[in-house]
Amino acid sequence: MTDPFATRPSPPPATLPREVVEARAWRIENARAPLCLLQASGVAGDADGFARIDLVVEDGRIAGIGPAGGFHLDGEDLPRVDLGGRILLPRLVDVHTHIDKGHIWPRRPNPDGTFPGALSAVAADRDAHWSAEDVARRMDFSLRCALAHGTGALRTHIDSSGRQTAISWPVFAEMRETWRGIVALQGVSLFPLDLIHEDPHQFHEIVSTTARYEGVLGAVTFLGSAPDARIDGALDILMKTAAAEGLDLDLHVDESLAPEARTLERIADAAIRNRFPGRILAGHCCALAAMEEGEAARVIDKVAQARIAVVSLPMCNMYLQDRAAGRTPRMRGVAPLHELEAAGVPVMVASDNTRDPFYAYGDLDLLEVFREATRILHLDHSGNRWLRTIAATPADVMGIDRAGRLEAGDAADLVLLRARSMDELLSRPQSDRIVLAAGRPLASSPPDYSELDDLMHRRP
Structure with missing residues (x-):
């Protein structure tokens, strides 16, 4: 029996023993898997919400899962x-990203770290640089980052206004085909809701x-003005159109702490009024956290009635929200996930922007997102089901069957960690994780930033 961690010198790429890598079938023993992501009989969880399991990989799929030490397949040798006792996860699901914007920071930083600064910087960079080649190379770089960190499915918003629609969507469609079977991709159109009128x-x-490329219809629903009848009319058109085309909706909602940012309730009302049949995902919802408790509870109840799911983007929101020069921020700018979940609303966290004017940092690493979300949103001391927010729940919202879970018959898309407990998982960045796609280890390091130097107008 081989321990892939104990026999490895430090710090080489994480890998598995050769006899395992070359085998058609092999076995993982004595792993700890989160019970909230596990579909197997005869396993029981511990106080941390993990179960000790054995798992058999055969021909790139999970052939069986059972209790550690008590699970065997006939004729198994x-x-x-x-x-x-180290942690085993399924590959993760990043439901809200912007890989068309990713990694432009070196050539177009945010001048002051504010939301208006981000909008103007991205618009200037898009007009100057976003050719098909530029978008394709940055998308590919982003996906290789996500893959190295253990992401198995990813949804990206795609700026869809002016000439950019015709440039970026074909690039995304080609990327989706190239990456098919490696990382499942979905695209969402992104445009200001006012455009409808x-x-x-x-x-x-x-x-x-969006329909031609089998995407999801999206819009930004707060642009600085309080919602009114005109916004209600635009939402009605949006939902009727999406329903007629068979499209789901994914909206940027109230990404502000301004008192007038109140479109989430109008979206819920419109979904109920129009009996919208598809899925709706609301991203950000920062203003919900700034509401008085009673008002927030009323809105949350409507969100639950309308079957709207909510994704919080904690790292990006904390970067942009409540920022003013020379002043320490007071507000976190993250949606109240505890209250939403208690009301029955599906909740998630995701990466959002990466090294662009909306967020200067990040690497499409969902374990980093979860680690920071736990601290920012106090996901600790409140149950042990929160790993669903980066795995099973976003897979459900994306409509991807058998993703973000551990179940016999699934592809053996796995992440093996050195950590043995939630405390260990959250205390270190897990940079030595082993990522498997169809039972085979992937390159453990994300691509080097120097690959994009020519796009950033730098000389080696």
């Missing part, structure tokens, strides 16, 4: 890896493009 022709072009 396989190479094996003993994890020694201001330029109906362009709106219908965006809808047509």
Whole structure:
């Protein structure tokens, strides 16, 4: 029996023993898997919400899962890896990203760290640089980062206004085919909701493009003005159009702490009024945390009635919200996930922007996102089901069957960690994780930033 961690010198790429890598079938023993992501009979959870399991990989799929030491397949005589009680996860699901914007910070930083600064910087960079080649190379770089960190499915918003719609969507479609079977990709159109009234022709072009590329329809619903009847009318058009085209919705909602940022309730009302049949995901919802408790509870109840799911983007929101020069921020700018979950609303956390004017940092590493979300949102001391927020729940919202879970018959898309407990998982960045795709180890390091130097107008 081999321990892949104990026999490895430090700090080489994480890998598995050769006899395992070359085997058609092999066995993982004595792993700790989160019960909230595990579909197997005869296993029981401990106080941390983990179960000790054995797992058999055969022809790139999970052939069976059972209690550690008590699970065997007939005729089994396989190479094996003993994890020694270390954590095993499914590959993770990042439901809200912007890989079309990713990694432009070196050539277009945010001038002051504010939301308006981000908007203007991205607009200037998009107009100057976002050719098909530029978008494709940055998308590919982003996906290789996500893959190295253990992401198995990813949804990206795609700026869809003006000439960019015709540039970026074909690039995304090609990327989706290239990465098929490695990382499952979904695209979401991103445009200001006001466009529905201001330029109906362009709106219908965006809808047509989104449908043609089997995407999700998205919009930004707060742009600095309090919602009114005009916003209600735009939401009605959006939902009727999406329903007619068979499209789900994924909206940027109230990404502000301003008192007038109140469109989440209007979205819920519109979904109920229109009996919208598809899935709706609301991202950000920062203003919900700034409401008085009674008002927030009333809105949350409507969100639950409307079957809207909510994703918080804690790292990006804390970067942008409540920022003013020379002043320490007071507000976290993150959605109240505890209250939403208690009301029956599916809740998630995700990466959002990466090294662009909306967030200067990040690497599409969902374990980093979860670690920071735990601290920011106090996900600790409140049950042990929160790993669902980066795995099973976003997989459900994306409609991806058998992703973000550990179940016999699934692809053996796994993440093996050195950590043995939630405390160990959250205390270190887990940079020595082993990521498996179809039972085979992947390169453990994300790509080097120097690959993009020519796009950033730097000389080696």
